[in-house]
Each structure stands twice: as structure tokens, then as C-alpha cells.
Amino acid sequence: MxxxxxxxxxxxxxxxxxxxxFTFAAVAIAFAVLTGQxxxxxxxxxxxxxxxxNFTLMAVPLFIFMGMVLQRSGLAETLLETIGMLFGRLRGGxxxxxxxVGSILAASTGIVGATVVAMSLIALPVxxxxxxxxxxxxxxxxxxxxxxxxxxxxxxxxxxxxxxxxPVGDLFxxxxxxxxxxxxxxVVWTIAVGLLRPQWLPPLPLEHQPSWQRIVWAxxxxxxLIVLVLGxxxxxxxxxxxxxxxxxxxxxxxxxxxxxxxxxxxxxxxRETARISAMVFTILIGxxxxxxxxxxxGGEQAVYDxxxxxxxxxxxxxxxxxxxxxxxxxxxxxxEISYIVVPIIAPVLVRAGFDPLWLGVVIAMNLQTSxxxxxFGFSLFYLKGAAPSMETLDIYRGVIPFIxxxxxxxxxxxxxxxxxxxxxMLR
Amino acid sequence: MLRNPLEDSSMERLVQxxxxxxxxxxxxxxxxxxxxxxxxxxxxLARYVFNVSAMALQELQWYFYALTFLLAxxxxxxxxxxxxxxxxxxxxxxxxxxxxxxxGTLLLLLPFTGVVLWASYDFVAYSFAIREAxxxxxxxxAVYVFKAAIPLSFGLLATAALALVWRRARGQDHxxxxxxxx
Numbered sequence: 001m002x003x004x005x006x007x008x009x010x011x012x013x014x015x016x017x018x019x020x021x022f023t024f025a026a027v028a029i030a031f032a033v034l035t036g037q038x039x040x041x042x043x044x045x046x047x048x049x050x051x052x053x054n055f056t057l058m059a060v061p062l063f064i065f066m067g068m069v070l071q072r073s074g075l076a077e078t079l080l081e082t083i084g085m086l087f088g089r090l091r092g093g094x095x096x097x098x099x100x101v102g103s104i105l106a107a108s109t110g111i112v113g114a115t116v117v118a119m120s121l122i123a124l125p126v127x128x129x130x131x132x133x134x135x136x137x138x139x140x141x142x143x144x145x146x147x148x149x150x151x152x153x154x155x156x157x158x159x160x161x162x163x164x165x166x167p168v169g170d171l172f173x174x175x176x177x178x179x180x181x182x183x184x185x186x187v188v189w190t191i192a193v194g195l196l197r198p199q200w201l202p203p204l205p206l207e208h209q210p211s212w213q214r215i216v217w218a219x220x221x222x223x224x225l226i227v228l229v230l231g232x233x234x235x236x237x238x239x240x241x242x243x244x245x246x247x248x249x250x251x252x253x254x255x256x257x258x259x260x261x262x263x264x265x266x267x268x269x270x271r272e273t274a275r276i277s278a279m280v281f282t283i284l285i286g287x288x289x290x291x292x293x294x295x296x297x298g299g300e301q302a303v304y305d306x307x308x309x310x311x312x313x314x315x316x317x318x319x320x321x322x323x324x325x326x327x328x329x330x331x332x333x334x335x336e337i338s339y340i341v342v343p344i345i346a347p348v349l350v351r352a353g354f355d356p357l358w359l360g361v362v363i364a365m366n367l368q369t370s371x372x373x374x375x376f377g378f379s380l381f382y383l384k385g386a387a388p389s390m391e392t393l394d395i396y397r398g399v400i401p402f403i404x405x406x407x408x409x410x411x412x413x414x415x416x417x418x419x420x421x422x423x424x425m426l427r
Numbered sequence: 428m429l430r431n432p433l434e435d436s437s438m439e440r441l442v443q444x445x446x447x448x449x450x451x452x453x454x455x456x457x458x459x460x461x462x463x464x465x466x467x468x469x470x471x472l473a474r475y476v477f478n479v480s481a482m483a484l485q486e487l488q489w490y491f492y493a494l495t496f497l498l499a500x501x502x503x504x505x506x507x508x509x510x511x512x513x514x515x516x517x518x519x520x521x522x523x524x525x526x527x528x529x530x531g532t533l534l535l536l537l538p539f540t541g542v543v544l545w546a547s548y549d550f551v552a553y554s555f556a557i558r559e560a561x562x563x564x565x566x567x568x569a570v571y572v573f574k575a576a577i578p579l580s581f582g583l584l585a586t587a588a589l590a591l592v593w594r595r596a597r598g599q600d601h602x603x604x605x606x607x608x609x
Contacts, residue, residue: 013535014512015512015514015515016515016516016527016531017511017512017513017514017515017516017517017519017524017527018511018527018528018531018532018535018536019504019509019510019511019531019536020509020510020511020512021509021510022509022531022535022536022539023531023535025535025539025542026534026535026536026538026539029538029539029542030538038542041542041543041545041546042546042549043546044542044543044546044547045543045546045547045550045551045574045577046550048543048547048577049550049574049577051493052489052492052493052497052573052576052577053489053493058463058467058488058489058492061460061463061492061495061496062463062464062467065460065464237475238471241467242467242470242471244467245463245464245466245467245468245471246468246471248464248468249464249468266461267457270457270458270460270461271453271454271456271457273457273460273495274453274456274457274459274460274495274496274498274499275453275499275502275503275506275508276508277460277495277496277499278456278495278496278498278499278500278502278503278508279503279508279509279510280496281496281497281500282496282500282503282509283510286539289539289542331512332512333510335510375514376512376514
């Protein structure tokens with residue numbers, strides 16, 4: 001009961017808009033003070049120290065750094081322009097090109113913000129200029145940019161691997177097929193919309209096709225990075241942390257190749273990486289404090305009892321857990337959900353017999369929605385930030401079909417995991 | 428309320444000094460990112476190309492990785508870089524935003540830094556008392572210095588929080604801080 005009160009208090013305070021990390025921590029402290037149990041935090045430094053010596057989470061700043069260097073290397077722009085020219089003359093071609101570029105960038109690094117911003121700056125003006133439906137344009141850019149969080153390597157998968165105690169490399173491998181399937185689903189949807197509402201997705205009156213040299217010049221570098229990073233992880237040569245460092249060095253190499261390299265670029269990328277890492281890890285520290293108070297208050301037992309009493313056995317538990325994550329995604333972002341909510345409900349599901357690896361992929365797919373669900377979806381902010389002329393309501397309406405497609409994918413993963421080479425239950 | 432201009436300016440100078448320290452901390456954190464990348468990359472090379480693996484070097488990675496986020500925590504507060512749910516916040520009038528920042532910092536953030544500082548005192552003092560070294564063979568000798576990064580970074584965070592209260596109380600916002608710096 002106190003556990004639920006803790007959550008309720010945290011939510012009310014969060015809505016006021018003070019930074020999430022400190023709000024969660026403060027609620028935990030208020031609980032400890034009110035119940036006279038401040039000693040429970042004597043273990044907090046030990047838990048912070050565990051974060052400081054965590055080899056898995058070390059991949060987070062490294063992948064962020066890789067993404068920041070890539071963002072400044074001009075690779076995304078070149079890729080987007082070339083692929084746009086390649087597909088532009090088809091109906092819905094720019095949208096399909098955007099999804100393709102989103103997938104390629106997702107597989108090479110997977111920083112959502114950078115991808116959405118690049119696309120909003122390059123693809124969106126082109127789409128709008130030639131009369132694309134505004135809502136569809138906004139939706140497809142947000143959705144394509146968000147692919148970075150389900151297609152490995154991704155920060156969400158690293159954090160989930162850590163929480164679920166699954167090797168991150170295995171989780172990367174397991175999430176690869178579902179991620180690609182989601183991208184394909186977006187493409188199918190775009191083609192369908194093009195057939196049903198031709199005026200929404202007009203073909204572009206482009207005069208020339210890009211030369212094949214230009215295509216190779218644009219596509220080869222990211223493919224090289226994908227092979228370097230994902231290849232080394234999947235082949236078992238490097239841990240995700242190691243391959244992140246290799247990828248970061250590789251992306252510096254690419255910026256040299258594109259003649260974009262400067263010491264200033266490197267320094268700014270490092271500075272931005274430090275800021276984003278601080279943001280992520282401060283939430284992890286605040287979430288740790290909250291979880292300590294939550295389990296002290298018997299919250300975990302309460303959650304366990306609640307799930308045990310649900311009708312429908314394991315299936316009922318899964319449905320409730322997924323709905324919970326989906327609706328929390330409207331308000332919280334993936335870091336809080338994976339670090340506070342998942343550790344509480346995942347053990348219940350694992351005890352019910354679900355495979356943690358499969359669970360990680362399903363949760364990651366479900367968390368995709370948290371990037372797109374208004375009012376608090378990261379991708380929506382990035383799009384709005386990069387394209388202020390876009391109406392907020394148009395963006396909200398535009399992402400609804402794509403959120404539905406993501407929900408469809410969650411259902412597919414639950415009902416037919418074999419399609420993606422996964423198994424639902426632990427044998 | 429009457430303001431003593433002299434007090435005002437000495438406070439202002441103090442806050443500016445704090446902000447210079449924060450800028451410095453952020454630069455060190457950025458440097459840690461670069462060193463971390465090189466270290467991890469170097470370790471991969473060392474293992475696969477030269478077939479050696481040094482425990483000390485691997486532990487050194489922890490230090491730079493941890494310092495990246497610990498040191499950047501406080502400067503990120505100053506530029507308003509910590510995630511907030513701004514559905515309502517963004518619609519509040521300026522005065523309310525300022526109040527939320529001031530009271531949030533005093534009632535939520537500072538108690539948190541206080542608890543971490545309180546709890547880490549014993550944690551670090553014990554580590555110093557026994558001159559704690561790495562439990563791993565071939566590890567680094569001064570784990571106690573590394574552990575001291577916890578109170579150090581949270582002390583910095585508390586200082587940044589006080590400087591932020593001062594700025595917000597005078598109606599200055601994060602955006603101004605960001606522009607000033609970049």
C-alpha cells in the first residue's frame with residue numbers, strides 16, 4: 001500500500017515539472033524521513049558505486065559519443081539526400097527513403113534525437129514543398145527516427161539487458177529481426193497510404209538520378225560501421241562496450257573521410273556526450289534511491305501479490321504489465337520505465353515462466369511507443385524543435401498510425417514469437 | 428525589499444566563480460569521454476592484436492566512465508539539461524516556473540544531495556581508513572580515491588543547486604545560462 005502511495009506521490013510531483021531524477025529521489029527520502037528509516041540509504045553509496053563500476057552500462061556514453069560524432073560528420077545528411085533522390089520519383093518515395101535511412105542510422109548508432117533532427121531539417125522541408133500531407137510527414141519522420149531504439153545497438157536495449165540480467169549482446173541479436181520487421185511494416189503502411197490517398201504522397205519531379213558513385217559514397221560508410229559494430233558483437237568478437245568504442249573511433253574516421261573532421265567537432269561531441277550521459281545516469285541514481293525505498297516499503301511484495309491475484313494466469317499478468325508500460329510511456333521516458341518499473345514487474349513475469357530475453361525484446365518494442373506518445377514523447381520534441389512551423393496537433397495526429405503499428409508489432413511478438421526466432425517461455 | 432548593492436555584487440561574484448568551476452567540471456567530463464573511448468579501444472587492440480590484458484587498464488576505464496557522468500551532473504543542472512516532464516511546466520507563467528525551480532531545488536534536490544553526502548561519509552571514510560585497494564589481482568591501488576568521487580560530485584551538485592536558486596530568484600533562466608556559455 002505504501003508502495004503505491006510512493007508512486008502516486010512521485011507522479012503528482014513529477015507533473016509539476018521539476019527534473020525527474022531528483023523528484024524520484026526526493027520522494028524516496030521523504031518516505032524514509034516520515035517513517036524514521038533514513039538508515040536505509042546507508043547502502044546508497046554502495047549502489048552508486050555499483051553503477052560506477054558497471055562494464056555493461058559503460059557502453060551508454062560510448063554509443064552516445066559515437067552518435068554525436070556521426071551526427072556532426074555529415075553522414076546522415078549525405079545518406080538522406082542521396083536516398084531521397086534515388087526514391088523521390090516514386091509515390092511516397094521520400095517517406096520510404098526516410099524509413100530506410102532511419103533503419104540504417106539505427107543499426108549504425110541509434111541515437112533517436114540526432115536522427116529525428118537530421119530528418120526534420122532535410123526530409124521534412126522537401127516533403128512539405130512538394131505537397132506531402134503534413135501529418136503523415138511528421139509521423140513518418142518521428143517513427144523512422146525512433147527505430148534507433150529497437151534496432152541494435154541501442155541505449156534502451158543496454159539498460160534493459162542490465163535490468164533483466166540478460167547479456168546485452170544476446171538482446172541485440174534477439175531484437176534485430178523484430179526491429180527490421182517494424183521498419184518493413186512502416187514501408188508497407190506507407191505504400192498502402194500511397195495507394196489509398198495518392199494526393200497525400202505525391203512523387204517528386206526530380207530531374208536527375210544520383211550517379212552510382214554518389215550512392216556508394218553515401219551508403220558505404222554507414223554499412224561499414226554496421227559491419228564493424230554489430231558484426232563484431234554478433235560474431236562474439238567484442239562486447240557491446242568494446243564495439244561501441246570501436247564504432248566511435250570508426251565514426252571519427254568517417255568524419256575525416258567526409259572532410260568534416262575538426263578538433264572542435266570532437267570536443268563538442270564529447271561535451272554533448274558528457275551532458276547526455278549525466279542526464280541518463282542521474283536518472284539511474286535517482287531511480288536507485290526510489291527503488292530502495294520502494295522495496296523497503298514492501299512494494300515489490302505488493303506488486304507480486306497483485307499480479308498473482310490477476311485472472312488469466314501468466315497471460316493475464318503479461319497483458320497487465322504491457323498495458324502498464326504502454327500507459328506509463330505517455331508520461332515517463334524509457335530510462336525511468338526500464339530502471340524503475342521493469343525491475344519491479346519483470347521478476348514476476350520471469351517467475352511465471354516467460355523467457356527474459358523474449359521479455360526484453362517485447363518490452364523494448366513496447367517502449368518504442370513512449371518516444372511517440374504525446375504529450376511526452378522525445379521524438380515529438382525533437383521534431384518540433386527542428387521544425388517549429390509544424391503544428392503540435394498535426395504531429396500528434398501524424399504519429400497515431402505509427403504508434404498503432406508498434407502496438408501491432410508488440411502483439412505479433414507476443415502471439416507468434418517463432419516468426420522472429422524467439423521463444424516465449426523458458427524451457 | 429531593499430537590496431544592498433554591495434552584498435549583491437559579492438554574491439554575484441561568488442556565483443560566477445561557482446559557474447566557472449562548473450564549466451571546468453564539464454570540460455573535464457568531456458575529456459573523460461575522449462580518454463574513455465581511447466582506453467576501451469586500446470584495450471580491444473591490446474587483447475586481440477597484442478594478446479595482452481591488463482587489469483589495471485580495465486579498471487582505469489571505470490574511473491573515466493564514472494567521472495564522465497559524475498562530474499557532468501552539476502553543470503548539466505545549470506543549463507537545465509536534466510529531463511523534466513514539461514507538459515504543464517511549459518504552460519505555467521514564468522513566475523510559477525521560477526517558483527517550481529526554487530522550491531524544487533530547496534525541497535527536492537538539496538535533501539537528496541544531503542542524504543548522499545551523509546551516507547557516503549562513512550562509505551568513503553572506511554575506504555580511506557583501510558587504504559582500500561582493488562580486490563582484483565593486478566588492479567589499481569587507490570580505490571578509496573575513486574570512491575571519494577561520490578561525495579565530491581554530489582557536493583558539486585549541491586553547490587550548483589545553490590547557485591541555481593540564486594539565479595532563479597533573480598529571474599534568470601537556464602536558457603540565458605546556456606547562451607552565455609556557448
